[in-house]
Amino acid sequence: MENAKCKSKVIIKLGGSLLEKGRDVIQSLRDYVEEKEKEKDRALTMILIPGGGPFADAVRNLSGDTHIPISEEAAHWMAVFAMHQYGIFLASGEIEIPLVESVDEIDKAGPICILLPYKILKAANCLPHTWAVTSDTIAAFVANKIGEKTFIKLTDVDGILDEKGHLIKKISAKEMFKKEKKGCIDAELPGFLTQNKMSCIIVNGNFPNRIIDVIEEKETNCTKLF
Numbered sequence: 001m002e003n004a005k006c007k008s009k010v011i012i013k014l015g016g017s018l019l020e021k022g023r024d025v026i027q028s029l030r031d032y033v034e035e036k037e038k039e040k041d042r043a044l045t046m047i048l049i050p051g052g053g054p055f056a057d058a059v060r061n062l063s064g065d066t067h068i069p070i071s072e073e074a075a076h077w078m079a080v081f082a083m084h085q086y087g088i089f090l091a092s093g094e095i096e097i098p099l100v101e102s103v104d105e106i107d108k109a110g111p112i113c114i115l116l117p118y119k120i121l122k123a124a125n126c127l128p129h130t131w132a133v134t135s136d137t138i139a140a141f142v143a144n145k146i147g148e149k150t151f152i153k154l155t156d157v158d159g160i161l162d163e164k165g166h167l168i169k170k171i172s173a174k175e176m177f178k179k180e181k182k183g184c185i186d187a188e189l190p191g192f193l194t195q196n197k198m199s200c201i202i203v204n205g206n207f208p209n210r211i212i213d214v215i216e217e218k219e220t221n222c223t224k225l226f
């Protein structure tokens, strides 16, 4: 049958903590995706969701440092646009990566794209507008909207570390929900994953080989939040 090749989708949230290396990470991922395109029946579509990084910190600091009052509602949407700023920055490297704003645009964009979430969030408008919900939970929400029950979170550490600084290789979202300190993930993420029967794999983006290992379901240093 023509066009029988079924593309699997990989959703990757690229943390603001990877500001310096983010564009290099994308280059490695694009090389990988293009390599897979050449392999028969191995094609995949990679959808990158930007974090907030220093752009979201600017929103946080506005009320913190300057004591200028800002409503949670306004701060929420300003922080969503922080993700857009980071996305535009990430797309502006040596290689051009298409920016998309809707699920429909993904298939037309090619094997790899950066998704800017404002329109999708505004249309659904069902996540609480608080600082507990930031780019990790938004990435989970968007993955769910796309029909994927898992996503990869890239950050600047190996995963969730315990009190002694050791990597937690596997932890349930329910157990994480009970922990007061959530480490490198949004406060709301464990609850959102549990409610929607989703999972997330946290990987250090400074090691692109680990990202590929996770995509290929090979053992590597990471935290599986299930």
Ligand SMILES: Nc1ncnc2c1ncn2[C@@H]1O[C@H](COP(=O)(O)OP(=O)(O)OP(=O)(O)O)[C@@H](O)[C@H]1O
Residues within 6 Å of the ligand: 014, 015, 016, 017, 018, 050, 051, 052, 053, 054, 056, 135, 154, 155, 156, 157, 159, 160, 161, 162, 182, 183, 184, 185
């Ligand atoms: N228990 C912990 N385990 C892992 N990281 C932790 C822990 N406690 C604090 N952190 C910090 O969390 C940071 C990563 O989270 P952070 O929110 O800063 O990055 P990000 O999620 O990649 O970026 P963004 O939220 O801007 O998209 C690490 O640099 C680490 O220092």
Ligand SMILES: [Mg+2]
Residues within 6 Å of the ligand: 015, 051, 136, 184, 185, 186
């Ligand atoms: Mg974060």
